Amino acid sequence: MKMKNVFKINKKYTVNISRDEKEIYEDDYIVKSIGECGLFQISVCSIVTMTRFIGIWNCLSVLFLIPAQSFRCIHFKENGTIHPENFTCYSDCIEYEYSQEIFEETVISKFNLICDRAWLANFTQTALMFGVLAGVSTFCWMSDRFGRGKAIFLAGLTNIAFMIAIIFSTNYFMFLCFRFGIGVGSGGFLGLSSIIIAETVGASYREMGVSLGLVPDGFAQASLAAFAYYSSTWKMYLFGFTVVSILIVVLLFFVPESPRWLVANGKSDAAIEVLTKAAKINKRSPTEIENIVAQRISEIKIKESDAQYHTYFDLFRTKELAVITVSSxxxxxxxxxxxxxxxxxxxxxxxxxxxxxxxxxxxxxVTPTVPMSMVIAKRCNRRSSSAISLLITAIAMGLLIFVPADTWYSILLGVIAVAASCVTFSIQFTFVTELYPTSMRSMGFGLNTGGTKLGAMMAPFVASSKPFWVAPLIFCILPIIAIVFTLILPETKGKKLKDTLKE
Incomplete structure (x- = not known):
């Protein structure tokens, strides 16, 4: 009787759910135990979602850390009648003067990242994204091996430690090393947030949960403008969102372990404890939870002592897995x-x-893309919706080639392209979490989103390509290539999450 009530509530928020999909949703042991979406799921997902503020702040802080800053020589080796020009390097220049349009001191002016050292400015973002790549891989592996809760909390501590340390950087090498450390911690957040959300809510709320989990991305980027506007130096700028980040990490104390991970690893007692507390929070009866968990563990035939721990090589164990992994x-x-x-x-x-x-x-x-991607993911299958959003990105950047730079028309096309990329992210994050079983979901998600970080590592060098039309041309061609590989992936919409590789 209670399952009918759960589905009745669910029906209010979903569209066109078939009878087969209903049976899949109701057969899920998490749904049987605590319902598809209640106060417990909302609380956990809200806290985990907030960690994306920290990840996005760190990844996009580069927009103000290394801006297009003008400079000119003010002191030559020999006094002469040379009239120095902006953005011009001189072999006999001893000292350069920097504009202060954004900060009184930027990373570029602090470490003189101009002329033959200009590439080092872009490399600061590459170092951070390399750290994100390492962090996604490391913390996703840790979450599969030791648990989601432990991994995301350790990612938070790593973030805060390096975010505080970087403020005290005295040279470029220190700054670079701390940027890498920040990337490692941020990678943990960006890699685990979608996984935890997908495993916490019921199947019919999965698209909504993962999409809403990306809500902070747009607001985080917009808030960087406020942090920068009210800061006088790059250190004050970083300090501003570091303080807020500490408050967010404290909330991770209240995130319990994923019951799906506990069941998939044969930890029945711990799973029953978490689900019982969750059921009480959701105002549901916990009397049948012990039997439901025992039945599920017997179905997948895993005891805690026999739990299998996969490696990244398992993502290529079969031809099907290899194609899925490479394509995504x-x-x-x-x-x-x-x-x-x-x-x-x-x-x-x-x-x-x-x-x-x-x-x-x-x-x-990009904020409106969240409800947009929710509707698209609910009404369309994963492959076609991803392909369409990639095509929109390609068209917008193709048009940008023919639009003069430094105009609001170029900004509009840029917003459309970024918004389409966000829709692609939202759909693909849901897609990837459904492609792999619980026992290796975090590793699969981590390795696949590692592709995102590789792209982000190359992004600054592509964005600074000359002449100005080269960058949009590259951003136009790549999405078309991605469409081909997206259509290779198997469809997962409306299917129950698997717990083991055998399933």
Whole structure:
């Protein structure tokens, strides 16, 4: 009787659920125990979602850390009648003067990242994204091996430690090392948040949960403009969102272990304890939870002592798994280079446009993509919706080739391209979490989103390509390639999450 009530509530928020899908949803042991979506799921998902603020702040802070900053020589080796020009390097220049349009001191002016050292400015983002890649792989492996809760909390501590340390950097090498450390912690957040959400809510709420989990991305980017506007130096800028990040990490104390992970690893007692507390929070009877968990564990035939721990090589164990892994890595690589690259490219378009306003518009412009992606994911299958959003990105960037830089038309096309990339992210994150079983879901998600980070590592160099039309041309071609690999993946919409590789 209670299952009918759960489905009745669910029906209010979903559209066109078939009888087969209803049977799949109701057969899930988590749904039987605590319902599809209640106060417990909302609380856990809200806290986990907030960690994405920290990840996005760190990944996009580069927009103000290394802006397009003008400079000119003010002291030559020999006094002469040379009239130095902006953005011009001189072999006999001893000292350069930097503009202070954004900060009194930026990372570029602090470490003199101009002329023959200009590539080091872009490399700061590459180092951070390399750290994110390492963090996603490491913390996703840890979450499969030791639990989701332990992994995401350790990622939080790693983040805060390096975010505080970087403020005290005295040279470029220290700054670079701390950026890498920040990337490692941020990778943990960006890799685990979608996994925990997908495993916490019921199947019919999965698209909604994962999509809403990306809500902070746009707001985080927009808020960077506020942090930068009220900061006088790059250190104050970083300190501002570090303080807020500490408050978010404290909330991770209240995130319990994923009951799906506990069941998949044969930890029946711990799973029953978590589900019993969750049922009480959701105002449901916990009397049948012990039997439900015991039945599920007997179905997958796993005892705690016999739990299997996979390695990344298992993601290529069969031909089917190898095709899935390679195809989704390529698709997410394109999403990463598009989202981060287009953001940087648009922010560098010209000096006549207000960078604070541009970053805020780019951030707020992608926020509506969350409800949009929820509707698309619910009404369309994963492959076609991903392909369409990739195509929109390609068309917008193709048109940008023929639009003059330093105009609001170019900003509009940039917003459309980034928004389409966000829709792709939302759908693909849901897609990838459904492609792998619980026993290796985090590793699969981590390795695949590693493609995103590889794309983000290359993004600054693509965004700074000359002449100006080269970057949008690359951002136009890559999504078309990604469409081919996306269509290779098997459809997962409406299917129950698997717990073991045998399933």
């Amino acid at each position: 890595i390529i698709s997410l690589f394109v999403s990463g280079i598009s989202f981060f690259g287009i953001n940087e490219y648009i922010s560098r378009l010209g000096s006549s446009l207000n960078i604070y306003l541009i970053v805020m518009i780019m951030g707020l412009g």
